[in-house]
Amino acid sequence: MGRYFLHRMSLMAPTLIAISALIFLVIQLPPGDYLSNQVAELRAQGEEANLDKIAFMRSEFGFDRPLIERYGVWIGVWPGANGFSGFLQGNWGWSFEYNKPVREVLGDSLALTVLLNFATVLVIYLIAFPIGILSAAWQYSLADYGFTFLGYIGLATPNFLLSLILLYYANLWFGLSIGGLMAPEYIDAAWSWGKARSVLEHLVIPVLVIGGGGAAAMIRRLRANLLDELQKPYVTTALAKGLTPFRVLLKYPLRMALNPFIADIGDLLPQMVSGSVIVSVVLNLPTIGPVLLQALRSQDHYLAGFILLFAALLTVIGMAVSDLLLALLDPRIRLSGRPAA
């Protein structure tokens, strides 16, 4: 296991290099760059006064250098204007839009993103597992149909339409302020009961919208997998020991049915960052989703690049974790030799 762990970890490096290069390429794909766009924007608004600064920044950030060189500088393997200063040196880059180091721009929203998405993932699991188990154990019961129906309504409605509808009625009926993660008056306030309550209230809709679809999907797949496993002879064996069907379900079929979900963990972590972009934008949540979208729109390359790289890193870590868990979960994967073909 230990060797497998090391081996798996060592595989991450080349992937990360490939991904970072891809990201760098992709964010540079659309024509133009932040600074030249800015020139256009300023001119259009008659704000010629600021043009100087931009010319100044162009040379500062090496927009005149070849792509590969900029990539090297970004990563930190090529000397930039101030020597080696890239990711490897802990420099996350500079945001043009905010005129600040990326680290400062992201500070809070990273934490909030993780909070929101952690809540979502938690809710997905808390909702999906019991219900999935329930609807497998009592297949074709009223509950099974009910949850199926609800889940599919959630799945079949576009996220932002759903959020808008929920927002509108939450405001109309409960006077909940629209969008955001708390009522406006709490935004800069210190933490208090009121604020915490407000945050919780405001979490409901995004978590429902983001998590709802995910949970519905998970319920369906869990149910399907469990139904398969429930018929296996080893389940009968366990029942023969006098265990309750529920305990049996939890210990045996669930463990087997988990396999595809563990394989999916790789997706979960990055979704914490990017999965909720559009919903966050619509619901005006202070997560990095909207920051990313805006950064991409205005071609704030380094900011966008960092967020994407961060998400990519999470993906890669998530995949590794899921591989390790898979091996842990199923001894047959861990201990088997290669099949003979």
Added chain:
Amino acid sequence: ARAGDYMETPALQAQVSAGVLPPVAARLPDQPLLVHFSGENMSAGIHGGTLRTLISKSRDIRYMAVYGYARLLGRDRNLRLFPDILASVDNVEDRIFTLHLRPGHKWSDGHPFTAEDFRYFWDDVVNNRELSPNGPEAEFMVEGVPPKVEIIDTMTVRYSWPSPNPMFLDAQSRASPLFIYRPAHYLKRFHRRYADPAQLAAEIGKTKVRNWAALHNLRDNMYNSDNVDLPTLQPWVNRTASPASRYVFARNPYYHRVDANGRQLPYIDQVVMSVTEGRLIAAKCNAGESDLQARGLSFSDIMSLKRGETRSGYVTYLWPIGTGSQMALYPNLNYGRAPFRAILRDVRFRRALSLGIDRQMINRSLYFGLATESNNTVLPQSELYTPAYALQWSMYDPVQANQLLDQMGLTARDSRDFRILPDGSRLEMIVETADPSTEQSDMLQLIAEDWQRIGVGLFIKQAERETLRARAYGGRSMMSVWPGLDTGMPASDMGPYELAPMTQDQLQWPFWGQYTQTGGRAGEPPDLPQARELLALAQEWRIAAPQRRREIWQAMLAIHADQLFTIGTVSQVRQPVVVSKRLRNAPTKAFYSWSPGAFFGIYRPDQFWFAPDPENKAGT
């Protein structure tokens, strides 16, 4: 009001009592700008309250410098220029301008505002090669010559040119003004010439910028309101460092205006700008979460805004929008591909396209018939308006349009009745739009149907603003959609530059604009006689006498109406403006316009005030 009669602002009382802040009399200039209220519904008010408004991205906090509208010279509601920050200005032949400051006027941090601040800007910022590699801005240059800047005394500065620079004063009054002064006392600590090298180096290290110039540039942003430490002269001062989702602008205790009752302006204690997804702005207004809102609202929101009025305690005013056209088509005369380039340059084609648009249908379908069908030209409210500018070639007439196209030799049609070019390709226009809402694409769809009747295809291409511009500048886009003339209600003393190929961002002729803009270093010289004429007229305007200026304007407008360099649709579409029922002094009838007007700027939000809440929740 005299010094002794000033009334202390309740919100600042505590600080004054604690000695942190000098009393109001010591904060105001010796001669503050005295504000009189005249006109319907206008009255002196009381202090207090928070004005909530919504923006769609952090960067939009710069609109506070627009709304605040404290300028060296500003325009009043009747668009007349008057000294605002300045006590007065002497103008000799539009060549020599002597600016007189208000003695005792202070920056928002209490430091005196003096001629040194002008000198610092001129000597150490504009003319510092590291800070300003390009030298002084275009407004300073008259035929390539910069002004002579003289510091007469601490309260007097003089700018003089050999030949007239009529735009100089106007530039001070713009929504985005030409800031010719800087808080020298603050910025010097970032300037290599003045700062202590060790401290400067430490600061550079701390902010992770690359050198002192970058640091100075970072700190020096008079317009963007993004540096909370930068002293300002505006009515409200940003107190929230970005990024944030909620920006609080607190009152500037040293603001230079007072009302007749001795109350220092602004009345409202603070302005809170909340960053909100654009699509939610209407919903939030509907829920009463904004006290003053126009940005982010569009005509199609009116209905839902009206519905929320009673529930959420606001009124929705409908201000005509001050642009020349709600949406104009910009055929790109510099388009790169051969057959289309020639067609786009053919005036008959542009006239046919214009004649082929059923503007009445657009007006009715999209604007309840409340807009005005018109070319992209000045609005009737402008002193320069004549109906012909608006109506020439703009009445729906598909027959004539078809004739014009036939005359051009585009008679061949394909199976679906579209015209075919000699090279066999279909006559179709790809129109690029950067509008995230459906307004423009709806309108384009209606136009597409109309054009189908004259055998012209229309494709809509959605793009980001930036991409759209980049494509147009490169001659890669055929036609784009953009709002019409910025200055829909010009006076003849405002520059007619929008009408001539002057800058690259004019989507109908980016190359020609670039050519003028760069003094011939890039782009192409205009090669249509009418465009050249426009350029010549615009250049003549600069040195022309007032009467001639009027003639020039009219000549240019006439050329436009005839040549249809841009194809207008409808104008004076109503901008919904949500105003809290408690907010006083906000105009009910007004124009919504960036230039001139600075949106709310000329209506002076610093004079708005909140009537006490009947339920006595006054203030917050």
Added chain:
Amino acid sequence: MNDGAPDPLPHFVSHAPYDTGRDISLTASAAPQWRLVLQKLRRRRMAYVSGLFLLLVYASLPFSEIIAPYALEDRNADYLFAPPQAVHLFHEGEFAGPFVYAYKGVANLNLFRWDYVIDHNRIQPLRFFCSGAEYEFWGRWKADFHLVCPDRNGVLHLLGTDRLGRDMLSRVIYGTRISLSIGLIGISISFVLALLIGGMAGYFGGLIDSLALRLIEIIRAMPELPLWMALSAALPVNWSPLAVYAGLTAILGLLDWPGLARAVRAKLMVLREEDFATAAILMGAGPGRLIGRHLLPNFMSHLIASATLSIPSMILGETALSFLGLGLRPPVTSWGVLLVEAQNIAAISSYPWIMLPMAPVILVVLAFNFFGDGLRDAADPYR
């Protein structure tokens, strides 16, 4: 308690007739497996009905033009935001055939809204198998035959109209064609790739597995958002919007497979160790047959569930693209386009019928799901 030996067991011998051949009451059946599955499917009512419904919907796709009362681009500027009309049978107590009452829009300039007044004296009978709005059948032949048309001088808006005065019902019907046909491309691509790559990785392991995993990782970590944006800038506009959409769904499919592929891989790694897999190998089954015929069927439930789940995401995937300015362009209409148009406060607060396109999406998704469930059960040997 008696601890002694139990009573001795009497010797029992059955005297019933004994025959060595067994009588089999079962009907002989050597039907192929799919027929068995179909038989079982038919016994699940919900699934069967869902299946028929889907069949019907798909069968109707070629005839959208005929079923829709209006043509795709028809627009009536006199009926902007008109609410749905009710179909009546009786007028003033007398049977008058299916008809709708005439109505008329009045601009309400106080609330900036169109108010519709129903004229209860004017009835407009529906016409069936009639000639009405002209259209181009399959974009090719001009025709004007419809299943149902409005009265000659009247209108028929059973689901109301939108902001430009287009008939919602007709738009939904046209949208069905696009959403249900092209959306499947994405799913197919994604499934084929997932099964192929996940299958190979899980089965062969070793280097192939490693390579596939790295590929999956890279694709997963691939920044979709900027990719779409770059694409939107790069796609030629005068491509037919349909081609653009087909291309985009294809790309959606190309990016969508890794999740399923990982699940397939993980499951196959386990399944390939089962004896029946070894048995198939020893029979000489090649990797393709082994994976396709022996291993994947044992993962069928998950696959079916994933497929039914992909359908909504493909139908709605387009709405997300529209959010980025990439979806279908008018006049082509899909459910996604309709839903995007419903996304504003005005629709929610004042014109709720604009949100009606949600209904067919939900119906179809539910039908696919119930059908999938039934299929799963029918393929389950334990039932």
Added chain:
Amino acid sequence: MHELLRINDLTVEFDLPNGKLRAVDGVSFRVPRGRIVALVGESGSGKTVIGQSIMGLLPRNARILGGEILFDHDEDEATPRIDVAQLARRGAPLRALRGRYMSIIFQEPMSALSPVHRIGDQVSENLSRHLRLSAKERRARTIDMLRLSGFPDPERAYRAYPFELSGGLRQRAMIAMALINRPSLLIADEPTTALDVTIQAQILLLLQNLQQQLRMAVLMITHDLGVVANIADEVVVLHDGKLVEAGCREDIFRRPGHPYLRDLMAAAPRLSGAPAHRTPPASAPALLEVKGLYKTYAGHGKNGSGEVAVADVSFTVPRGQCVALVGESGSGKTTLGRLILRATLPDAGAVRFDGEDVLAMRGAALLRYRRRAQYIFQDPHSSLNPRMTILETLREPLIIHRIGTRVSQTARARELMRLVGLEPQHLARYPNAFSGGQRQRIVIARALALGPELLVCDEPVSALDVPVQAQIIRLLKELQDSLGLTYLFISHNLAVVREIADHILVMRGGRIVEQAAAEDLFAHPAHPYTRALLAAVPKPDLDARLDFQRLAAERPAGPPEWPQPYRLLRGDGGTMIELTRGHSVRVGAPAS
């Protein structure tokens, strides 16, 4: 009242897509407390279904149509007997009985264990469900039970996963699981089919001890009349779902009444008497040659040492002959079979088939080999794809090798079904709808589908009742005669081996310890292990019953205890020496 269990008129029916199948039809019998009742009968006659009914664990599509299953779980006369048939399948009352008062050893132990849980976990779970014990105590008891069930290394077994165990070891795990709570009633469905006779004797002894000490009753479902004769008190005979005969042991063996029972008795293979044996063709060319095979499974213990499954195995199988492989459970027989078919790759050694190196085969050559050599899996349940109907299963090899059309393949499938004694009507059913013996025959049918030249049979008849077993053996012999089929026949059933084998290899601990021509080996067993094996074969004869106690006492514990010259000390592989022509035996290095 001595009846622990009383079954009255039990009738069970299966719902099938093409009709109903009455698997148990009005069966009544009793199980007295502390007695062993044998349930014998034809394969597919409903024995397993009865066992499942008692436990309340019938498959979903089965229904108890009528009858009572009365169970008296405690010795208290006052408490009424519980009718298990009336209890809710998921209910608490039934759960309280299961595992505690009644437990079951499933017929196919290989699939009845969860593949991802350790043996120790699965066995001890029964304890934790019903008794409150500390973790340590639980572990101690479990390991103790594993030892009693015949695990040579219970500590290792505690940590092992099922797939790491041989068929017999898994069956022992099943036994341990069923016995750990010392139930009042044990339903043992073919509990020793995967065990060699020495271990079988050990298990039977264990059952007897428990029966005597704890008054445990056993309902023993078995085909092995030898086992019945040795331990059963009463016997119940089923045929086609109906009770045909019941009585005490004496009655059954000495006075069989029903024709089916008489058939049964007659068909039982015996070790004595002359087997109906054909003369082996003299010096046929070798079809299969195995040389120096080694296979070690990677271990996962703390010391990391691997499990040596096959060591230094060499032998040849001449064309047209049948070589049998017998030996201790867990001695590497299955592994050897898998190595020969290249289902597992050896660490060292060579396998040659018809002169070709099997391990070097690629592409077409390999495919040809796959067609010519077939394998019959020890565990029929897991070797059948649960998602394929039998028709598909039987057609599959033909499809793979592109033989025939749809129609001809279906016809072939029907023919195969008939050959192995199954009704072609069942072709459309899935494997799970068959009885253990039926499944085993399906696996045989599948292996025959391609008309192979070499058949490696891993316990091919262990789940079959004797008449069917005889039928299958007859079939195999016929094929040998008509088509020259060659067998490597792995079995624990020495009587069957005697019927069919020309040559016998005896394995112990991964090595061949003795090999000889069949008659030679039975007549003159040399190796102590072979002798122990022969001595432990139970005979279907009331007058020749085994003394399990003595057998257990006499049985040599392991190679180091074997008498000289056979003694193998740790690390000593020994060498084969030839005693007579064709008869060799493994001896250790002479003591220094």
